[in-house]
Structures are given as structure tokens and as C-alpha cells.
Amino acid sequence: MAKEYNFREIEKKWHKQWAEKQTYRVTEDKNRKKYYVLNMFPYPSGAGLHVGHPLGYIASDIYARYKRLQGFNVLNPMGYDAYGLPAEQYAIKTGQHPEKTTFQNIDRYREQLDKIGFSFDWDREVRTCTPDYYKWTQWAFQKMFNSYFDEELQKAQPIEKLIEKFKAEGTWPADEKEQSDLLMQHRIAYLGETMVNWCPALGTVLANDEVVNGVSERGGYPVEQKKMRQWCLRVSAYSQRLLDGLETIQWSESIKETQKNWIGRSEGTEVQIKVADQDVDFTIFTTRADTMFGVTFFVLAPESELVDMVTTPDQRKAVDEYIKYVKGRTERERMIDHTVTGVFSGAYGINPITGDKCPIYVAEYVLAGYGTGAIMAVPAHDSRDYAFAKHFDLPIIPLVEGADVSEESYDAKEGVVMNSPISEDKSVSYEGERLILNGLTIKEAIAETKRFVKAHNLGRVKVNYRLRDAIFSRQRYWGEPFPVYYKNGIPQMIPEECLPIKLPQVDKFLPTETGEPPLGNATKWAWDTKTNSVVDCSTIDNQTVFPIELYTMPGFAGSSAYYLRYMDPHNDEALVSDEAASYWQNVDLYVGGSEHATGHLIYSRFWNKFLFDLGVSKKEEPFQKLINQGMIQGWSSFVYRLRNTNKFVSFDLLDEQYDDAKKKSLYYYQGVEADPVYADISMVNGNVLDVEKIREWTPEFREGEFILNQNGQYIVNQAIEKMSKSKYNVVNPDDICENYGADTLRLYEMFLGPIEQSKPWDVAGIDGCFRFLKKFWTLYWNKDGSLAADDSEPTADNMKSLHKLIKKVSEDIEVFSYNTSIPAFMVATTELTNQKCRSRKVLEQLVVLIAPFCPHIAEELWEALGNKTSVCDAQWPSFDEKYLVESTVKMPVQFNGKVRFTLELPADMSKEDVEKTALSAPDAAKYLEGQQVVKTVVVPGRIINIVIKPL
């Protein structure tokens, strides 16, 4: 009786053994080299894991196991990003405490994860919502509060140093409030009056990366601009370091590019502009200093305080009206609608280069938050200035030879400069020198203008960044509370030794009736400075008892330094001990979705750089190598209901019409429009709906009438979409584990395609992987159920098959090309089966090779082969080229009446031997027969080209 591949028993057995023997426990071991593998930890949602989640976990698990087999001490932890909006919204709806639902979800996640056989060290699990974890989030915030960014040193320094500096300068104010206000302008975590993205529907502010196309990323609600006092993190101070760091890490080019765009460095020039007939001047920022001769007007941002200063009395009314109009527009409107608007301020600015007086306008196309909020307009060479000039009928002066600006501006930075100046009297002389750019290329002209402006003190060279400070306050309940109380409106830090300050209980999770954040509902939320403890709000006297901050921290707070906590998760003295941080350094391999490119991956880098400045983190960059796993999409199924009826029509009976306005197809049945309704994929087989099953699903279907096609089937329409509960296209990994086993699931998820690519889940192919594992299993057993391995020496063919595989798999794993290893496994297994390989040596190494991919079957076979230890502690086989290469003819080609062919030979052969071997190789003989050797060329390595012609 052949031994059956009973994956259920095998997997159960090894899950138990791994847990009992703590196979995946890791400790710092100075004698071994470390390797740190990390997945972006999941938010435990109520829907549980779907097959898309484990994709990255499996990929990193394979790598972690591979590294361990290579002798590295591998840290591969897992935890939960447990604070988040969905739990809070669920709490608002049901009254259930978010902690309860979050912990339930975590248990469910853990159960699902355990089934897949990951090598996580669960002793190191972290949850961002537990006090022993968020103590260190609060601690880091306080450190940021007590630090400033020293521009010269380009690093964070204690705020005390700045106070000393102010005292030495004599600029340190006596008043406590003034002191606080002054320091606020420098602290890395600071309280600022800023324009924020306010989302009324969610009742909270959002960070820039949480707003997409003017609506909230979550829920798609409108977002408006509002001025609020908020906690902010001075991320912008680190712009240059965030940019420079990208050069030192191995991330995909596209993510690096995204971050570069987000940071948005632009090198330019700031120039002082005097306002004519007024005692005011202002600064403009430009990257095109070469176009100073083409300036025909200036523009101020409507929000700029300069507007008020320069506006002349007769234009006051018009300007005020315009500002009112701008304020009435939402972020969204400004984004979509680019019609030209603006108003003349009545004032004129003097171009310091030409001496010309140019009108100053106020227009919303200039943004207050970037540069200086004021620009010089060069309509000939900037499309926005061009549109504005055309609209207000302002002059356009072309400055580039051959550029035609009659229809549109010439924005390119290529060409030769002219009209600069038009004539000598159009160029102001400074200390006897005039700026002359004619004949220079644009790039040369920029450099020359910079030099001129600097030399004559007209302005300065300036680098601007688009990256804004992160808004760090949220008007929510389910987040980290700030360790801050207010004394006469001045924020004070709760003493470090009192941390963590725990999230208070509330009876309602909504904002209070007076519009305060949900923490306003807490009755015990005041700080007593005498006892250093949280006390009842009713005792607030603003003498010794003060109100505590009502805001909570945003989602990225807890996820910004979690990788450091995994190094030393139970330490209550420090975020991470110096020993642990020194040993583990930083994450070697980080795996997660690319959707975090401008969120978590920026904040985390910022946070780590700050901790690096403090000496807590030992590496400037937290994640050395980053792999972005693609999304696994689901197949959504639609049935079509005739409008205003309860009739459902088979998809193939519908007439399709494309609607240009809506950019989608509409469907009709006998002239009646049919609307798509999601059907759960479990009710669909291929594209045929199980009508009986869907009737059991919901009442609307139970009563429904189903109009079938002529084959008596109901056909559904299918589309590939993101896997989501609401689209009823979720495939649960538990079902796959149940029917095929975790090893097949692991293998199949990798086989689906390149790890970085998004691809639809398609169960059809899973049988192939399952069949392979059965075949692999069969290789190890005789027909009677006994082990097939013996002590026979492997044949040359055995070694060739094995080493071909070792080479391929080792190379593939290094570059995360697992999907191409799997065919290699299949081929090798077939070859060894055909060779009737029984050699224990070969079979053992084969088990080790598959162990990272399919740990359960590997453990079982490893044990069956007589090993007492786990296959995890085996050694990764090394590849030896000598088994691979005999001489093989690569490719004969004909040209010019000659034939050239290439032989592949072992690498360590001498040049003479290569020639001799090549000419006498059996493969070559058939080509050489009756031919004359014209010339041989040995290509470096082991390729030889032999040119021959007929005798």
C-alpha cells in the first residue's frame, strides 16, 4: 500500500511540535550573523485574512527560512497595528469597546496565520494599542517635543541647547508664554496653527497622504481647509536627509521616485522685490532665474499677509471680494477647476534686474504654503503665467531663440537665451556690472543669474521642498493619548517616569455636544501635578490640577518605530536596549505594499532618523531592502436586476451599450435597463450561477425571478477588482488550507506570478501545485509504503538534476523570484523520479531545498530520513558547477559561408584545455566532421567560439 500524502495530519503534527519545541524562538547570539526580516504588520480588520494578506508573509517567510538554513540568526517577528478608524466606527455603531473587537480580530488573525506555518517568533509580538507598547510612542513624542533641528549640524538637538543660544544672543524672553511660543517654532513636535485637511464626515483632520483627489482616502468624504491648532511633526526639517538616504537603500526605483516626488526638492533663487511708492518689499522664489528679463507682473497668494500690505485703497474692495471668493472654495474645487482668476492689487513691484515697474496681482494659482507665497510671472516661459497673462491682457516677452509664444508658452529648459536684456537701458547696473545673458544656454543663464544676484546682494540661492510637516493630532478616541496637559494654555509634558498615560474609558465614542474630541467625554482626564497622576476632571483648578490633551495620535504614530520594539519587546526601561539595537541594527528585508510609499514609509524613515540622532537607533535608515508585494485581486461576480423589478437576467441575454459620460457599459433587456448586483463568489462555478444557493442568501434573491439562457443556465458577469468584503469576492486562505494544505497554499501563492505584481486570484491553477507535492512525496516512498532512500551513491544524472536545482533555487531566492523556482522543482522531481533516484544524500538535500517553501512536508520527510533535529537547523546545500557542465554545443550559426558554434565548458579550465576539449567534445564532433577549423575564440569565462568552413 503506497504511503499517502496526508497533509492534514502532517501539518497538525508539525504545528504542535514547532510550538512545543519553540523552534522559531530567537535570541541575540553574538557568535552568529544576524538577519532581520520584517513584514508590515497588519491592521486586524473584522473581515479576517484573505488570500492576499499572506502573499508578503509567505515571501518573507521563505527568505527568513532560507537565511536560517544558511546559518544566519534570523529575526522574523509579527504583530498588529491595532489602533485604527474601523474599530472606532464599529464602536460608534454598536457601543462595543474598540479594544474588545480589536482583540477578537487579533485572535482570529493569529488562528489563520498559524495554519499557514510561518516561522514567526510569537514571543516578540507587539500590539500598538497596549500600554507597554504605546508608552514608547508617547516617550518618542516627548523627545521630539524636547528637541529642535539644528540646520547646521543637520540633526536633532536637545531644546536646552537652543535656549542657551537664545540667552547668549539676548533674545530669550522673560514671559513664560512668549518662551513657549518661541520654542514652538523650533521643536520637532510642536503645536501649530495650520491649515488642515478637515473632514466633517469623519469629524477629524487628515494628513496630506490621507487625502486623495480632495476626498478622504477612507470613505471618500469631502475634505475642506480649516485653520486649527494642531500637534505637528517637523518632518520637513529632515527633507534633505530623507532624500539623501534614498541613495543608500535597496528599494524599488518606483518607490524611491515616488518619495522623491513627495519630498519635491527644487533648487532655485530668492529675489527681493521692492514695491514702488511704498515702504514694503517682498521675496519671490524661482527656479528659472534666467527669465528675470521676461517678468511682466508679480503674483501673491491670496492667503499671503503681503496682500494686505500692498493693496492700494482704490483696489481694496476688489481684493477683499476676491479673497472672500477664494475662501469659499474647497480644496476639491480648486483642484478640479483651473479657470484663471485673480485681481490687481493696485501696487507695482520693481524688477531689480530691468528696473521695470510691473503690476502685482493676487491670484489663487499661487500657493501660500510653497516658496514665499509670491512669484515673478514670466508668461513666455510658464504655462500658468501664460494663461493668466492672456486672460488679463498682460505683455509676453519671449526670451529663448526660436521659441514661438504666440499660442502657448515655451516651458522647456533647453535653448539659447535672447532679449536678456533687450537693450542696454533695460538692464540695471550694480557696482558697474550689468547682467547679460544673451547667447547663453538656459542652464548657463540660470547659473550666471544666481551668481549675479548673490554678488550684488539682490537675493540668495535657496532650496525648497514640497514635503510638509505632518499633522499629528486626530479628533478620535481609538489612538494613543498625548502625554500632555495644559497650564494656562501652555502645553506641559507629563513626567517621563509617569508614562504611559493610559487611554481613559469613555461611555460614548463620538465627539461631545460642544464639539470637543471624543476624549472630552472622559470624566477622569485631568493631571494632578502634586500626586503625578490622572484624576477626575471635576477637580481641575488650573493651580495643581490641569486638563489633559483631548486629541489622540494618528495611525502612523504606532507604526513608525515598531521594528525597533521587536528587537526588545519586553523591555520596560527603554524602547530598545542598547545591546539589542546594536545587535539587530536595522531591518535587512522589509516586505509590504507600495500604498505606504508616501505615508508610513516616509514617517518611519523620519522617526528613525530622529531616534538615530538620539543614539537609540543604530542605523540612519530603518529598512535596508524593501520588497513591495503586489495585490491579489478577486474575481467579482455580478447578476443583473431589471430596474424596478425583482427579475434577474442571465448576462448573455443582455444588450450592451457603452456610456461615454460614465465611462462604463450599461445593460438592457428588452429595452429595460438592468443594474449589476454583487453575487458572492461561493455561489458561482466558472461563470455559472448556482441559483438555488443564491436564493438562500438574502430575501431579495429568494423572491427573485431568474431568467435563464437557452442552456438553462444563469451566466454572471465577472470583473477583476480589489479583494474586499463589500465586493463579495474574498477568498479565505482557511478553505485552501483545509482542502489542499498550507504547503500547497504557500507554493501556489508564490507560483501565481512575480511577487511585486498585482494579479487576480485564480483557483484553477492550484491543482497543479497540489499534484506536484504529491509527486514530490511519492519520490520518497516505495510502493509498499517503506522509505525509498538508501545509501547508494548518487549517479551523475542525479547530481546534475540536484545541482541544477540548487543553483536555480539559490539564485531565485536571492532576487525574490520564487515563482520561477517552482517550475525548477517540478522538473527536478520529474527527472529524479524518472532516474529512480534512491540516494539518501540527494533526497536529503532536496528536502532542505524545499523546506523554505513547504516547511511541513519538509519536516515530515526530514524526520522520515532519520534526522532527529528540525529541518530548520539543516544546512543549505552548496552548488558545485562541476556536476553541471559537460561540453555542450550552444548554437551553430551560419554566416559568410562559415559556421560558428559555441561550447560551454567548466570555468576553471585553462585556455589551451578549453580549445582541446572543445574540438574533441562529442557534441562538437558532428559539427566538425568534414570541416576546416578557421579560428577559435575563447570568450572570457567558458565560452568558446569556433569558426569553421567546409573542407
Next chain:
RNA sequence: GCCCAGAUGGUGGAAUUGGUAGACACGAGGGACUUAAAAUCCCUUGGCCUAACAGCCGUACGGGUUCGAGUCCCGUUCCGGGCACCA
């Protein structure tokens, strides 16, 4: 508009990095075993032409370099991603 990454059978995708394009898998078709089904195994499967052998064409399109191009260079088209009144 600017920047980045892509395009190979019916499908997912291979191709030792310039050397026999289409590995492996799915799907499809045919066959074996079986009373039947499932499972398993074998064969065929880029296109055209052909009874077959053979032959020709094929890696989005157009050029180029090379003895040789899916791979390198130039141009075009299309799809995906990022940024976007950022001066």
C-alpha cells in the same frame, strides 16, 4: 503637463542577461485504465501552409547595431503607477 515602470500563445508567466523564444503550470482537444464517475497516467496545443516530411512568419509597431536581438540603441503607439496651478 512632468517623472517612473511595462508590453512575449487562449491564460499566469519562463528564457543561463546578446546565443535553438514560449520552460513550468492552467485551460482546451484526444487517448489509456474504469460498468460509470472521480483520481491517475500518456499524447497534441504560437500562427500559416501541408496527408506527412519539410517550409515560412512570429516577443506592441517602425528603424538601427550585430554573424546573431524578446534582450542593446533611436523613434512611435498603448496600458499601469506616482506627482501635479509646487513657480
